[in-house]
Amino acid sequence: MAGRIDAKLRKLDIDLPTPMAPIANYVPATITGTLVVISGQLPAIDGKVAFTGKVPTNLTIEQGAAATRQSFINVLVHLKAACNGDLDRVKRVVRLGGFVACPPDFTQHATVMNGASDLAVAIFGEAGRHARTTIGVPSLPLDAAVEVEGMFEIG
Amino acid sequence: MAGRIDAKLRKLDIDLPTPMAPIANYVPATITGTLVVISGQLPAIDGKVAFTGKVPTNLTIEQGAAATRQSFINVLVHLKAACNGDLDRVKRVVRLGGFVACPPDFTQHATVMNGASDLAVAIFGEAGRHARTTIGVPSLPLDAAVEVEGMFEIG
């Protein structure tokens, strides 16, 4: 049963890149007791923000969902490092926070955030079902379209 | 002493509805150790968002406070379910997060969020006094005027 979650990632064709080194006085993950707290992740690919602008002005809702999915992949990268490489230690996705850059008249934040939530459940199954808060924001670092943070229980 | 909090709710004329089934790959509440994390709740009544638009453009500050109060009632619905129906198990309201849909020149977010905070203390007494973060947002899911999330310690 070892590598159960790694096998699931392979099945989903998701390749977790090596985490980038921290570029400021904060870190991508902290551990306190059995909780892992992951810093807000942008939808970056190969170290570059891949989804910029506002939803739905510059990106469709589907692209916004792809962006939260990518942000969650980056959450996983740092979660795996926090687990010393063993994602099977994850007991529960406790909470995801989702931030969507959008104008005042946008209403479909939940659909955008489903990109992250659906991937969490695809990977972790029942243990991937999480509490979640999704809100709109006027702007995010580096003009990112979305940002996703996470809290996890590990064993 | 059993049903102490239920008695308080009756005294305040607050009837907690049956929680709605989750409609996506996230859940209204997760438990990790002695912590319960409740997903961001909209000011819904009977499954429909009852307070929409921006404060103070479309709603008065008083209506905004009524909206955070309603969101907190929805937090309680899911907290009660997480406690297997026994709200007396709540040891502490640890944190509330409040989000107010408003324009850039709004300044009275705290008064809006007091609708939730005042109800927390009315119900839980000293144990209801919580840490809190309140911010403005351009928009929320389904055009909700406010959103409230919570973290609780249970025994």
Added chain:
Amino acid sequence: MAGRIDAKLRKLDIDLPTPMAPIANYVPATITGTLVVISGQLPAIDGKVAFTGKVPTNLTIEQGAAATRQSFINVLVHLKAACNGDLDRVKRVVRLGGFVACPPDFTQHATVMNGASDLAVAIFGEAGRHARTTIGVPSLPLDAAVEVEGMFEIG
């Protein structure tokens, strides 16, 4: 070694004022287990918000960073009170949340939030390296330019 963090604060010429009494039905800090949760702090000095308006419209990015630094000092004030005056009990800065009041085209939120993060590491060293989420917001309570919240592990 007693007063290690107090000595560091003196070296940095930071004088923690006496915390203000809570003005509403919430409190600046709650403790659950080994976690301390600090309410969102505005960049106030002597009980008055010292940095108002939007970044970069009304404040430079450097002023924004000074504002998050001031907010973090206010976080420390309440953290110290939660530790019964002994900041040496802080084992880890677990998470900081940073909120920057700004227009939709702002992109340098991270630089603004570094004012808080850099101070955390200057004071707590390696234990000060934290998980962090930084987002833009249209407005904050009392027209504050920034707001910072925190979660800490204490022993």
